[in-house]
Amino acid sequence: MQTLEQTSRRNFMKIAAAASGGLFLGFNWTNSTALPVVVDAKSIAAGNINFNSYLSIGTDNIITIVSPNPEIGQGIKTAFPMVVAEELDADWKQVKTVQGNLDTGIFERQVTGGSGAVPHSWERLRKAGATARHLLVEAAAAKWNVPAAELTTENGEVLHKTSGKSATYGELAEAASKLTAPTEVKLKNEKDFKLIGQSVRNVDNHNIATGKPLFGLDFYKEGMLFALIQRPKAFGLKLKSVDSAAAKAMPGIVDVVTFENSVAVVGKSTWQVKKAKDALKIEYEKAAELESTADHNRIFSQLMDNGEATVRRKDGDVEAAFKSAAKVIKAEYQCPFLPHSPLEPMNFFAHVREDGVELVGPTQTPERARTEVAKITGIAPEKITVEITRQGGGFGRRLSADFVIEAAHVSKLVKAPVKVVWTREDDMTGGTYRPAVRYRFEAALDKSGTLIGYKLRGVGMNSGNSTREDNFPSGSVDNLLIDSVEHKSPITTGPWRAPITNFLAYAEQSFLDEVAEAAGKDPVAFRLELLEKAKKSPVNAVKYDVDRMIAVVKMAAEKSNWGKKKGVYQGFSVYFSHRSYVAQVGEIVMQKGKPVLKNVIAAVDCGIVINQSGSLQQVRGGVVDGLGHAMYGNMTFKDGAPDQTNFNGFRLIRMNEIPEVDVHFVNNGISPTGLGEPALPPAGAAMANAFYKATKQRLRNQPFVNEEAFKGIS
Amino acid sequence: MALFKLLINNRAYDADVERDTPLLWVLRDNLGLVGTKYGCGIAQCGACTVHLDGKAVRSCVLPVSAVGKAKVTTIEGLSEKGDHPVQQAWDEVDVAQCGYCQAGQIMTAAALLKEKPKPTEEEIVSTMSGNICRCGTYHRIREAVKVAASKTN
Ligand code: FES
Ligand code: FES
Numbered sequence: 072m073q074t075l076e077q078t079s080r081r082n083f084m085k086i087a088a089a090a091s092g093g094l095f096l097g098f099n100w101t102n103s104t105a106l107p108v109v110v111d112a113k114s115i116a117a118g119n120i121n122f123n124s125y126l127s128i129g130t131d132n133i134i135t136i137v138s139p140n141p142e143i144g145q146g147i148k149t150a151f152p153m154v155v156a157e158e159l160d161a162d163w164k165q166v167k168t169v170q171g172n173l174d175t176g177i178f179e180r181q182v183t184g185g186s187g188a189v190p191h192s193w194e195r196l197r198k199a200g201a202t203a204r205h206l207l208v209e210a211a212a213a214k215w216n217v218p219a220a221e222l223t224t225e226n227g228e229v230l231h232k233t234s235g236k237s238a239t240y241g242e243l244a245e246a247a248s249k250l251t252a253p254t255e256v257k258l259k260n261e262k263d264f265k266l267i268g269q270s271v272r273n274v275d276n277h278n279i280a281t282g283k284p285l286f287g288l289d290f291y292k293e294g295m296l297f298a299l300i301q302r303p304k305a306f307g308l309k310l311k312s313v314d315s316a317a318a319k320a321m322p323g324i325v326d327v328v329t330f331e332n333s334v335a336v337v338g339k340s341t342w343q344v345k346k347a348k349d350a351l352k353i354e355y356e357k358a359a360e361l362e363s364t365a366d367h368n369r370i371f372s373q374l375m376d377n378g379e380a381t382v383r384r385k386d387g388d389v390e391a392a393f394k395s396a397a398k399v400i401k402a403e404y405q406c407p408f409l410p411h412s413p414l415e416p417m418n419f420f421a422h423v424r425e426d427g428v429e430l431v432g433p434t435q436t437p438e439r440a441r442t443e444v445a446k447i448t449g450i451a452p453e454k455i456t457v458e459i460t461r462q463g464g465g466f467g468r469r470l471s472a473d474f475v476i477e478a479a480h481v482s483k484l485v486k487a488p489v490k491v492v493w494t495r496e497d498d499m500t501g502g503t504y505r506p507a508v509r510y511r512f513e514a515a516l517d518k519s520g521t522l523i524g525y526k527l528r529g530v531g532m533n534s535g536n537s538t539r540e541d542n543f544p545s546g547s548v549d550n551l552l553i554d555s556v557e558h559k560s561p562i563t564t565g566p567w568r569a570p571i572t573n574f575l576a577y578a579e580q581s582f583l584d585e586v587a588e589a590a591g592k593d594p595v596a597f598r599l600e601l602l603e604k605a606k607k608s609p610v611n612a613v614k615y616d617v618d619r620m621i622a623v624v625k626m627a628a629e630k631s632n633w634g635k636k637k638g639v640y641q642g643f644s645v646y647f648s649h650r651s652y653v654a655q656v657g658e659i660v661m662q663k664g665k666p667v668l669k670n671v672i673a674a675v676d677c678g679i680v681i682n683q684s685g686s687l688q689q690v691r692g693g694v695v696d697g698l699g700h701a702m703y704g705n706m707t708f709k710d711g712a713p714d715q716t717n718f719n720g721f722r723l724i725r726m727n728e729i730p731e732v733d734v735h736f737v738n739n740g741i742s743p744t745g746l747g748e749p750a751l752p753p754a755g756a757a758m759a760n761a762f763y764k765a766t767k768q769r770l771r772n773q774p775f776v777n778e779e780a781f782k783g784i785s
Numbered sequence: 786m787a788l789f790k791l792l793i794n795n796r797a798y799d800a801d802v803e804r805d806t807p808l809l810w811v812l813r814d815n816l817g818l819v820g821t822k823y824g825c826g827i828a829q830c831g832a833c834t835v836h837l838d839g840k841a842v843r844s845c846v847l848p849v850s851a852v853g854k855a856k857v858t859t860i861e862g863l864s865e866k867g868d869h870p871v872q873q874a875w876d877e878v879d880v881a882q883c884g885y886c887q888a889g890q891i892m893t894a895a896a897l898l899k900e901k902p903k904p905t906e907e908e909i910v911s912t913m914s915g916n917i918c919r920c921g922t923y924h925r926i927r928e929a930v931k932v933a934a935s936k937t938n
Contacts, residue, residue, distance in 0.1 A: 143883055144881075144882040144883030144884065144920050146882070270879070272876060272877075272879045273879055273881055273884075275881070275884060276875065276876040276879065276881060277867055277876065279875075279881045279884035279887050279888075280860075280867060280872040280875045280876060280881075280887065280888075280891060281820070281860065281861065281863075281867035281872065282818075282819070282820015282821070282859065282860030282861045282888045283820070284819045284820075285884070286822075286885060288819070288822070288823065289819040291817065291819070297814070322786060322803065340802070340806075340810060340814040340815065341810050341813070341814050341823075342802075342803070342806045342807065342810040342814070343803070346803075412919055413883070413885075413919055414822075414824050414830065414832060414883070414885045414886050414917065414918070414919040414920075415822070415824075415883070415885045416823070416824075461883075461884065462883065463822075463883050463884070463885030463886075464882075464883040464885060464919050464920055465883075466919075494826060495824065495825045495826055495827075684879045685879075688879070688882055688920075688922060688925065689882075691921065691922075691924055691925075692882055692920050692921035692922060693921075694921075695921030695923060696919075696920075696921050699921070717825055717826075717827055717829065718824075718825045718827070718829035718830055718917065719827060719829055723917050723919065724921070725914040725915075725916075725917065725923075726910050726913045726914045726916075726923040726926065726927060727910050727911065727914040728914075729921070729923050729924070731924075732924065
């Protein structure tokens with residue numbers, strides 16, 4: 072049993088009271104052994120609860136479902152309640168969704184990242200809905216004195232068909248709240264889903280379209296000060312001295328404080344603080360290498376040939392295979408660092424008091440935020456509350472807690488409630504980038520064009536393992552060696568939407584196209600041949616579902632009419648990542664002598680699609696994101712300082728640059744496997760491979776705009 | 786500091802700020818109208834779009850001293866009940882992903898439709914390409930502008 076800390080207990084009390092007289096069901100969506108429980112004020116006050124989410128059915132017939140995960144645009148604030156409502160047989164119109172931003176101590180997996188939110192909780196959300204339904208049916212059975220087996224539920228009502236009796240959930244809620252939750256409930260057959268699989272509009276649409284204060288940057292509290300922080304202008308520098316006299320004298324400025332290598336200007340409004348920040352006179356000194364992009368290119372080459380590599384996977388005898396090969400294909404692919412650029416820049420509110428800390432803002436990892444703030448303030452974690460706001464995109468950036476820590480530092484130093492705001496320039500130059508990586512692929516073909524040997528070396532900047540050694544084509548090649556080398560750079564890196572695979576998929580799927588061509592095979596046929604091999608005679612561990620992968624390959628080929636369109640240059644790509652399978656066909660046509668990407672056809676297997684509307688956007692958005700960064704995204708450095716500081720230098724894809732994206736979901740009844748990331752990785756190669764067909768030029772480096780072959784196109 | 790009298794969403798506001806303060810920050814920090822968003826501060830993304838006498842402008846680069854007597858409309862005042870045809874279309878098409886850019890997108894689209902109630906596809910694309918959506922909801926933005934245009938007569 073977990074004990075709720077005071078503040079959240081009070082919160083739950085409030086909620087329970089709000090659901091006065093109704094049914095209040097607590098459930099634990101992170102713990103597979105915890106059972107849903109009927110909660111009353113007494114059990115909450117006693118602190119004997121083991122739930123981190125709840126649904127309530129009020130006597131007013133309003134059903135409230137909490138969505139405990141941070142909403143960054145992946146749509147779970149809508150999808151989670153849909154799953155509960157499905158098993159409950161609720162009328163969607165009665166359902167009110169609230170963001171469960173009240174606690175971290177008990178919301179164990181309150182994290183958005185790795186496309187994990189939905190797969191993580193599918194079963195538990197369903198059980199919660201089914202349990203509530205069971206209780207309502209029991210209550211009706213007792214009321215009407217009929218066997219529960221004779222009752223059905225529909226649209227928020229319990230029905231007794233034989234007698235024609237019916238009651239709304241609201242009418243039954245009070246009686247249901249006196250019952251004990253069953254230890255086992257039957258879940259629906261997936262075929263009977265009514266709500267899951269429909270298009271349900273985002274529950275926050277109205278608030279978004281009318282400009283309601285939803286986001287972290289919108290948060291305001293009486294007496295709150297604004298802070299902007301000057302961080303070292305280059306990676307590898309540290310603070311030497313600060314002259315803040317001029318800044319302090321400017322209007323609206325309350326204080327200038329220093330911590331670690333940061334100087335924070337604190338004042339009454341963002342603009343005043345920004346101007347004062349520009350007036351700071353700071354000297355830095357060198358603490359590490361000040362790396363430039365030219366250095367990175369040199370380091371890549373050095374480490375590729377002579378680096379000390381960590382072997383990630385080894386199957387068969389690669390050297391022998393390459394010696395006996397009839398043909399060897401070799402190519403290198405490279406990508407730059409990338410900032411995340413969520414449209415809402417980093418920001419966080421902190422109020423550090425003697426007896427506790429209040430934290431409010433957009434974070435994907437409230438638990439980490441709390442732990443880190445406990446460390447720097449010395450205040451016990453249970454006295455730290457984290458309230459999560461809606462988040463203007465994350466793309467992995469809000470998994471870090473640096474901006475939360477900053478807010479805590481500043482609030483502690485100035486002894487006031489403070490919101491730390493990052494300007495776009497701060498956000499873009501502030502680090503935790505997608506690491507720059509170079510890959511070298513080598514393939515050995517025998518006389519018949521069979522892939523007998525495969526080598527991949529990844530060299531990455533602070534990337535750890537820059538490969539995903541068990542992903543396709545591993546398992547389909549007899550002799551294989553995958554290793555990686557890491558360079559430790561002072562430029563900071565972190566997870567970026569679809570970590571590693573956001574570039575690896577492009578490189579691998581482009582290279583496989585090169586291999587298929589060398590083997591004289593159709594790109595789709597070649598991939599299917601490899602997959603058949605992985606299925607019939609797998610080489611050591613195969614950690615992807617070969618059949619699911621084959622299914623999306625075939626579906627994308629069929630839906631795109633692969634190889635049969637006149638005047639259209641098609642490129643193929645397929646990838647398994649983050650538990651889901653996505654194949655894409657890019658279609659280029661020549662317009663005025665220039666290749667233009669017109670369409671992307673995507674076949675997606677993410678298991679059961681909960682919300683059609685949200686899922687469709689996840690795939691389209693993922694493709695647009697993947698293409699945009701592949702084409703334009705570039706972050707370069709001079710002496711440790713980023714060259715690109717805002718959207719004038721760093722180019723993001725715009726409406727006039729997108730292809731149509733045609734999405735097809737595989738319907739296989741498998742539990743949802745997540746969709747926030749998997750559509751992104753294959754996009755770059757679908758385009759690059761189509762581009763090759765149209766121009767006979769390979770795009771081996773991102774961003775494409777800097778490639779010779781791409782000049783004059785965009 | 787100087788006192789500026791502003792007419793925003795048909796309401797009079799006073800703001801005591803420096804002359805060079807961008808309208809965006811006056812709205813957000815001084816007047817509590819946070820529907821208008823900050824994305825870049827250099828007129829690149831369109832998140833801060835408001836209407837000045839009905840025309841779309843980027844409030845992040847508009848000093849408050851340049852507003853004068855012009856009527857300012859922000860997302861909060863686009864319609865009384867949030868039922869402007871563009872707002873309705875945004876819900877119908879389910880445009881928003883994270884939602885952060887959408888106030889700016891809506892204001893840009895509303896200004897376009899005011900000037901050109903039946904824009905061509907090219908006109909929609911060229912106008913809306915000034916606004917960044919990091920989540921890549923462009924297909925739906927384009928569709929929603931068309932839906933809104935079909936609703937306005
Ligand atoms: S914030 Fe004004 S255009 Fe980006
Ligand atoms: S919906 Fe997220 S930036 Fe547009």
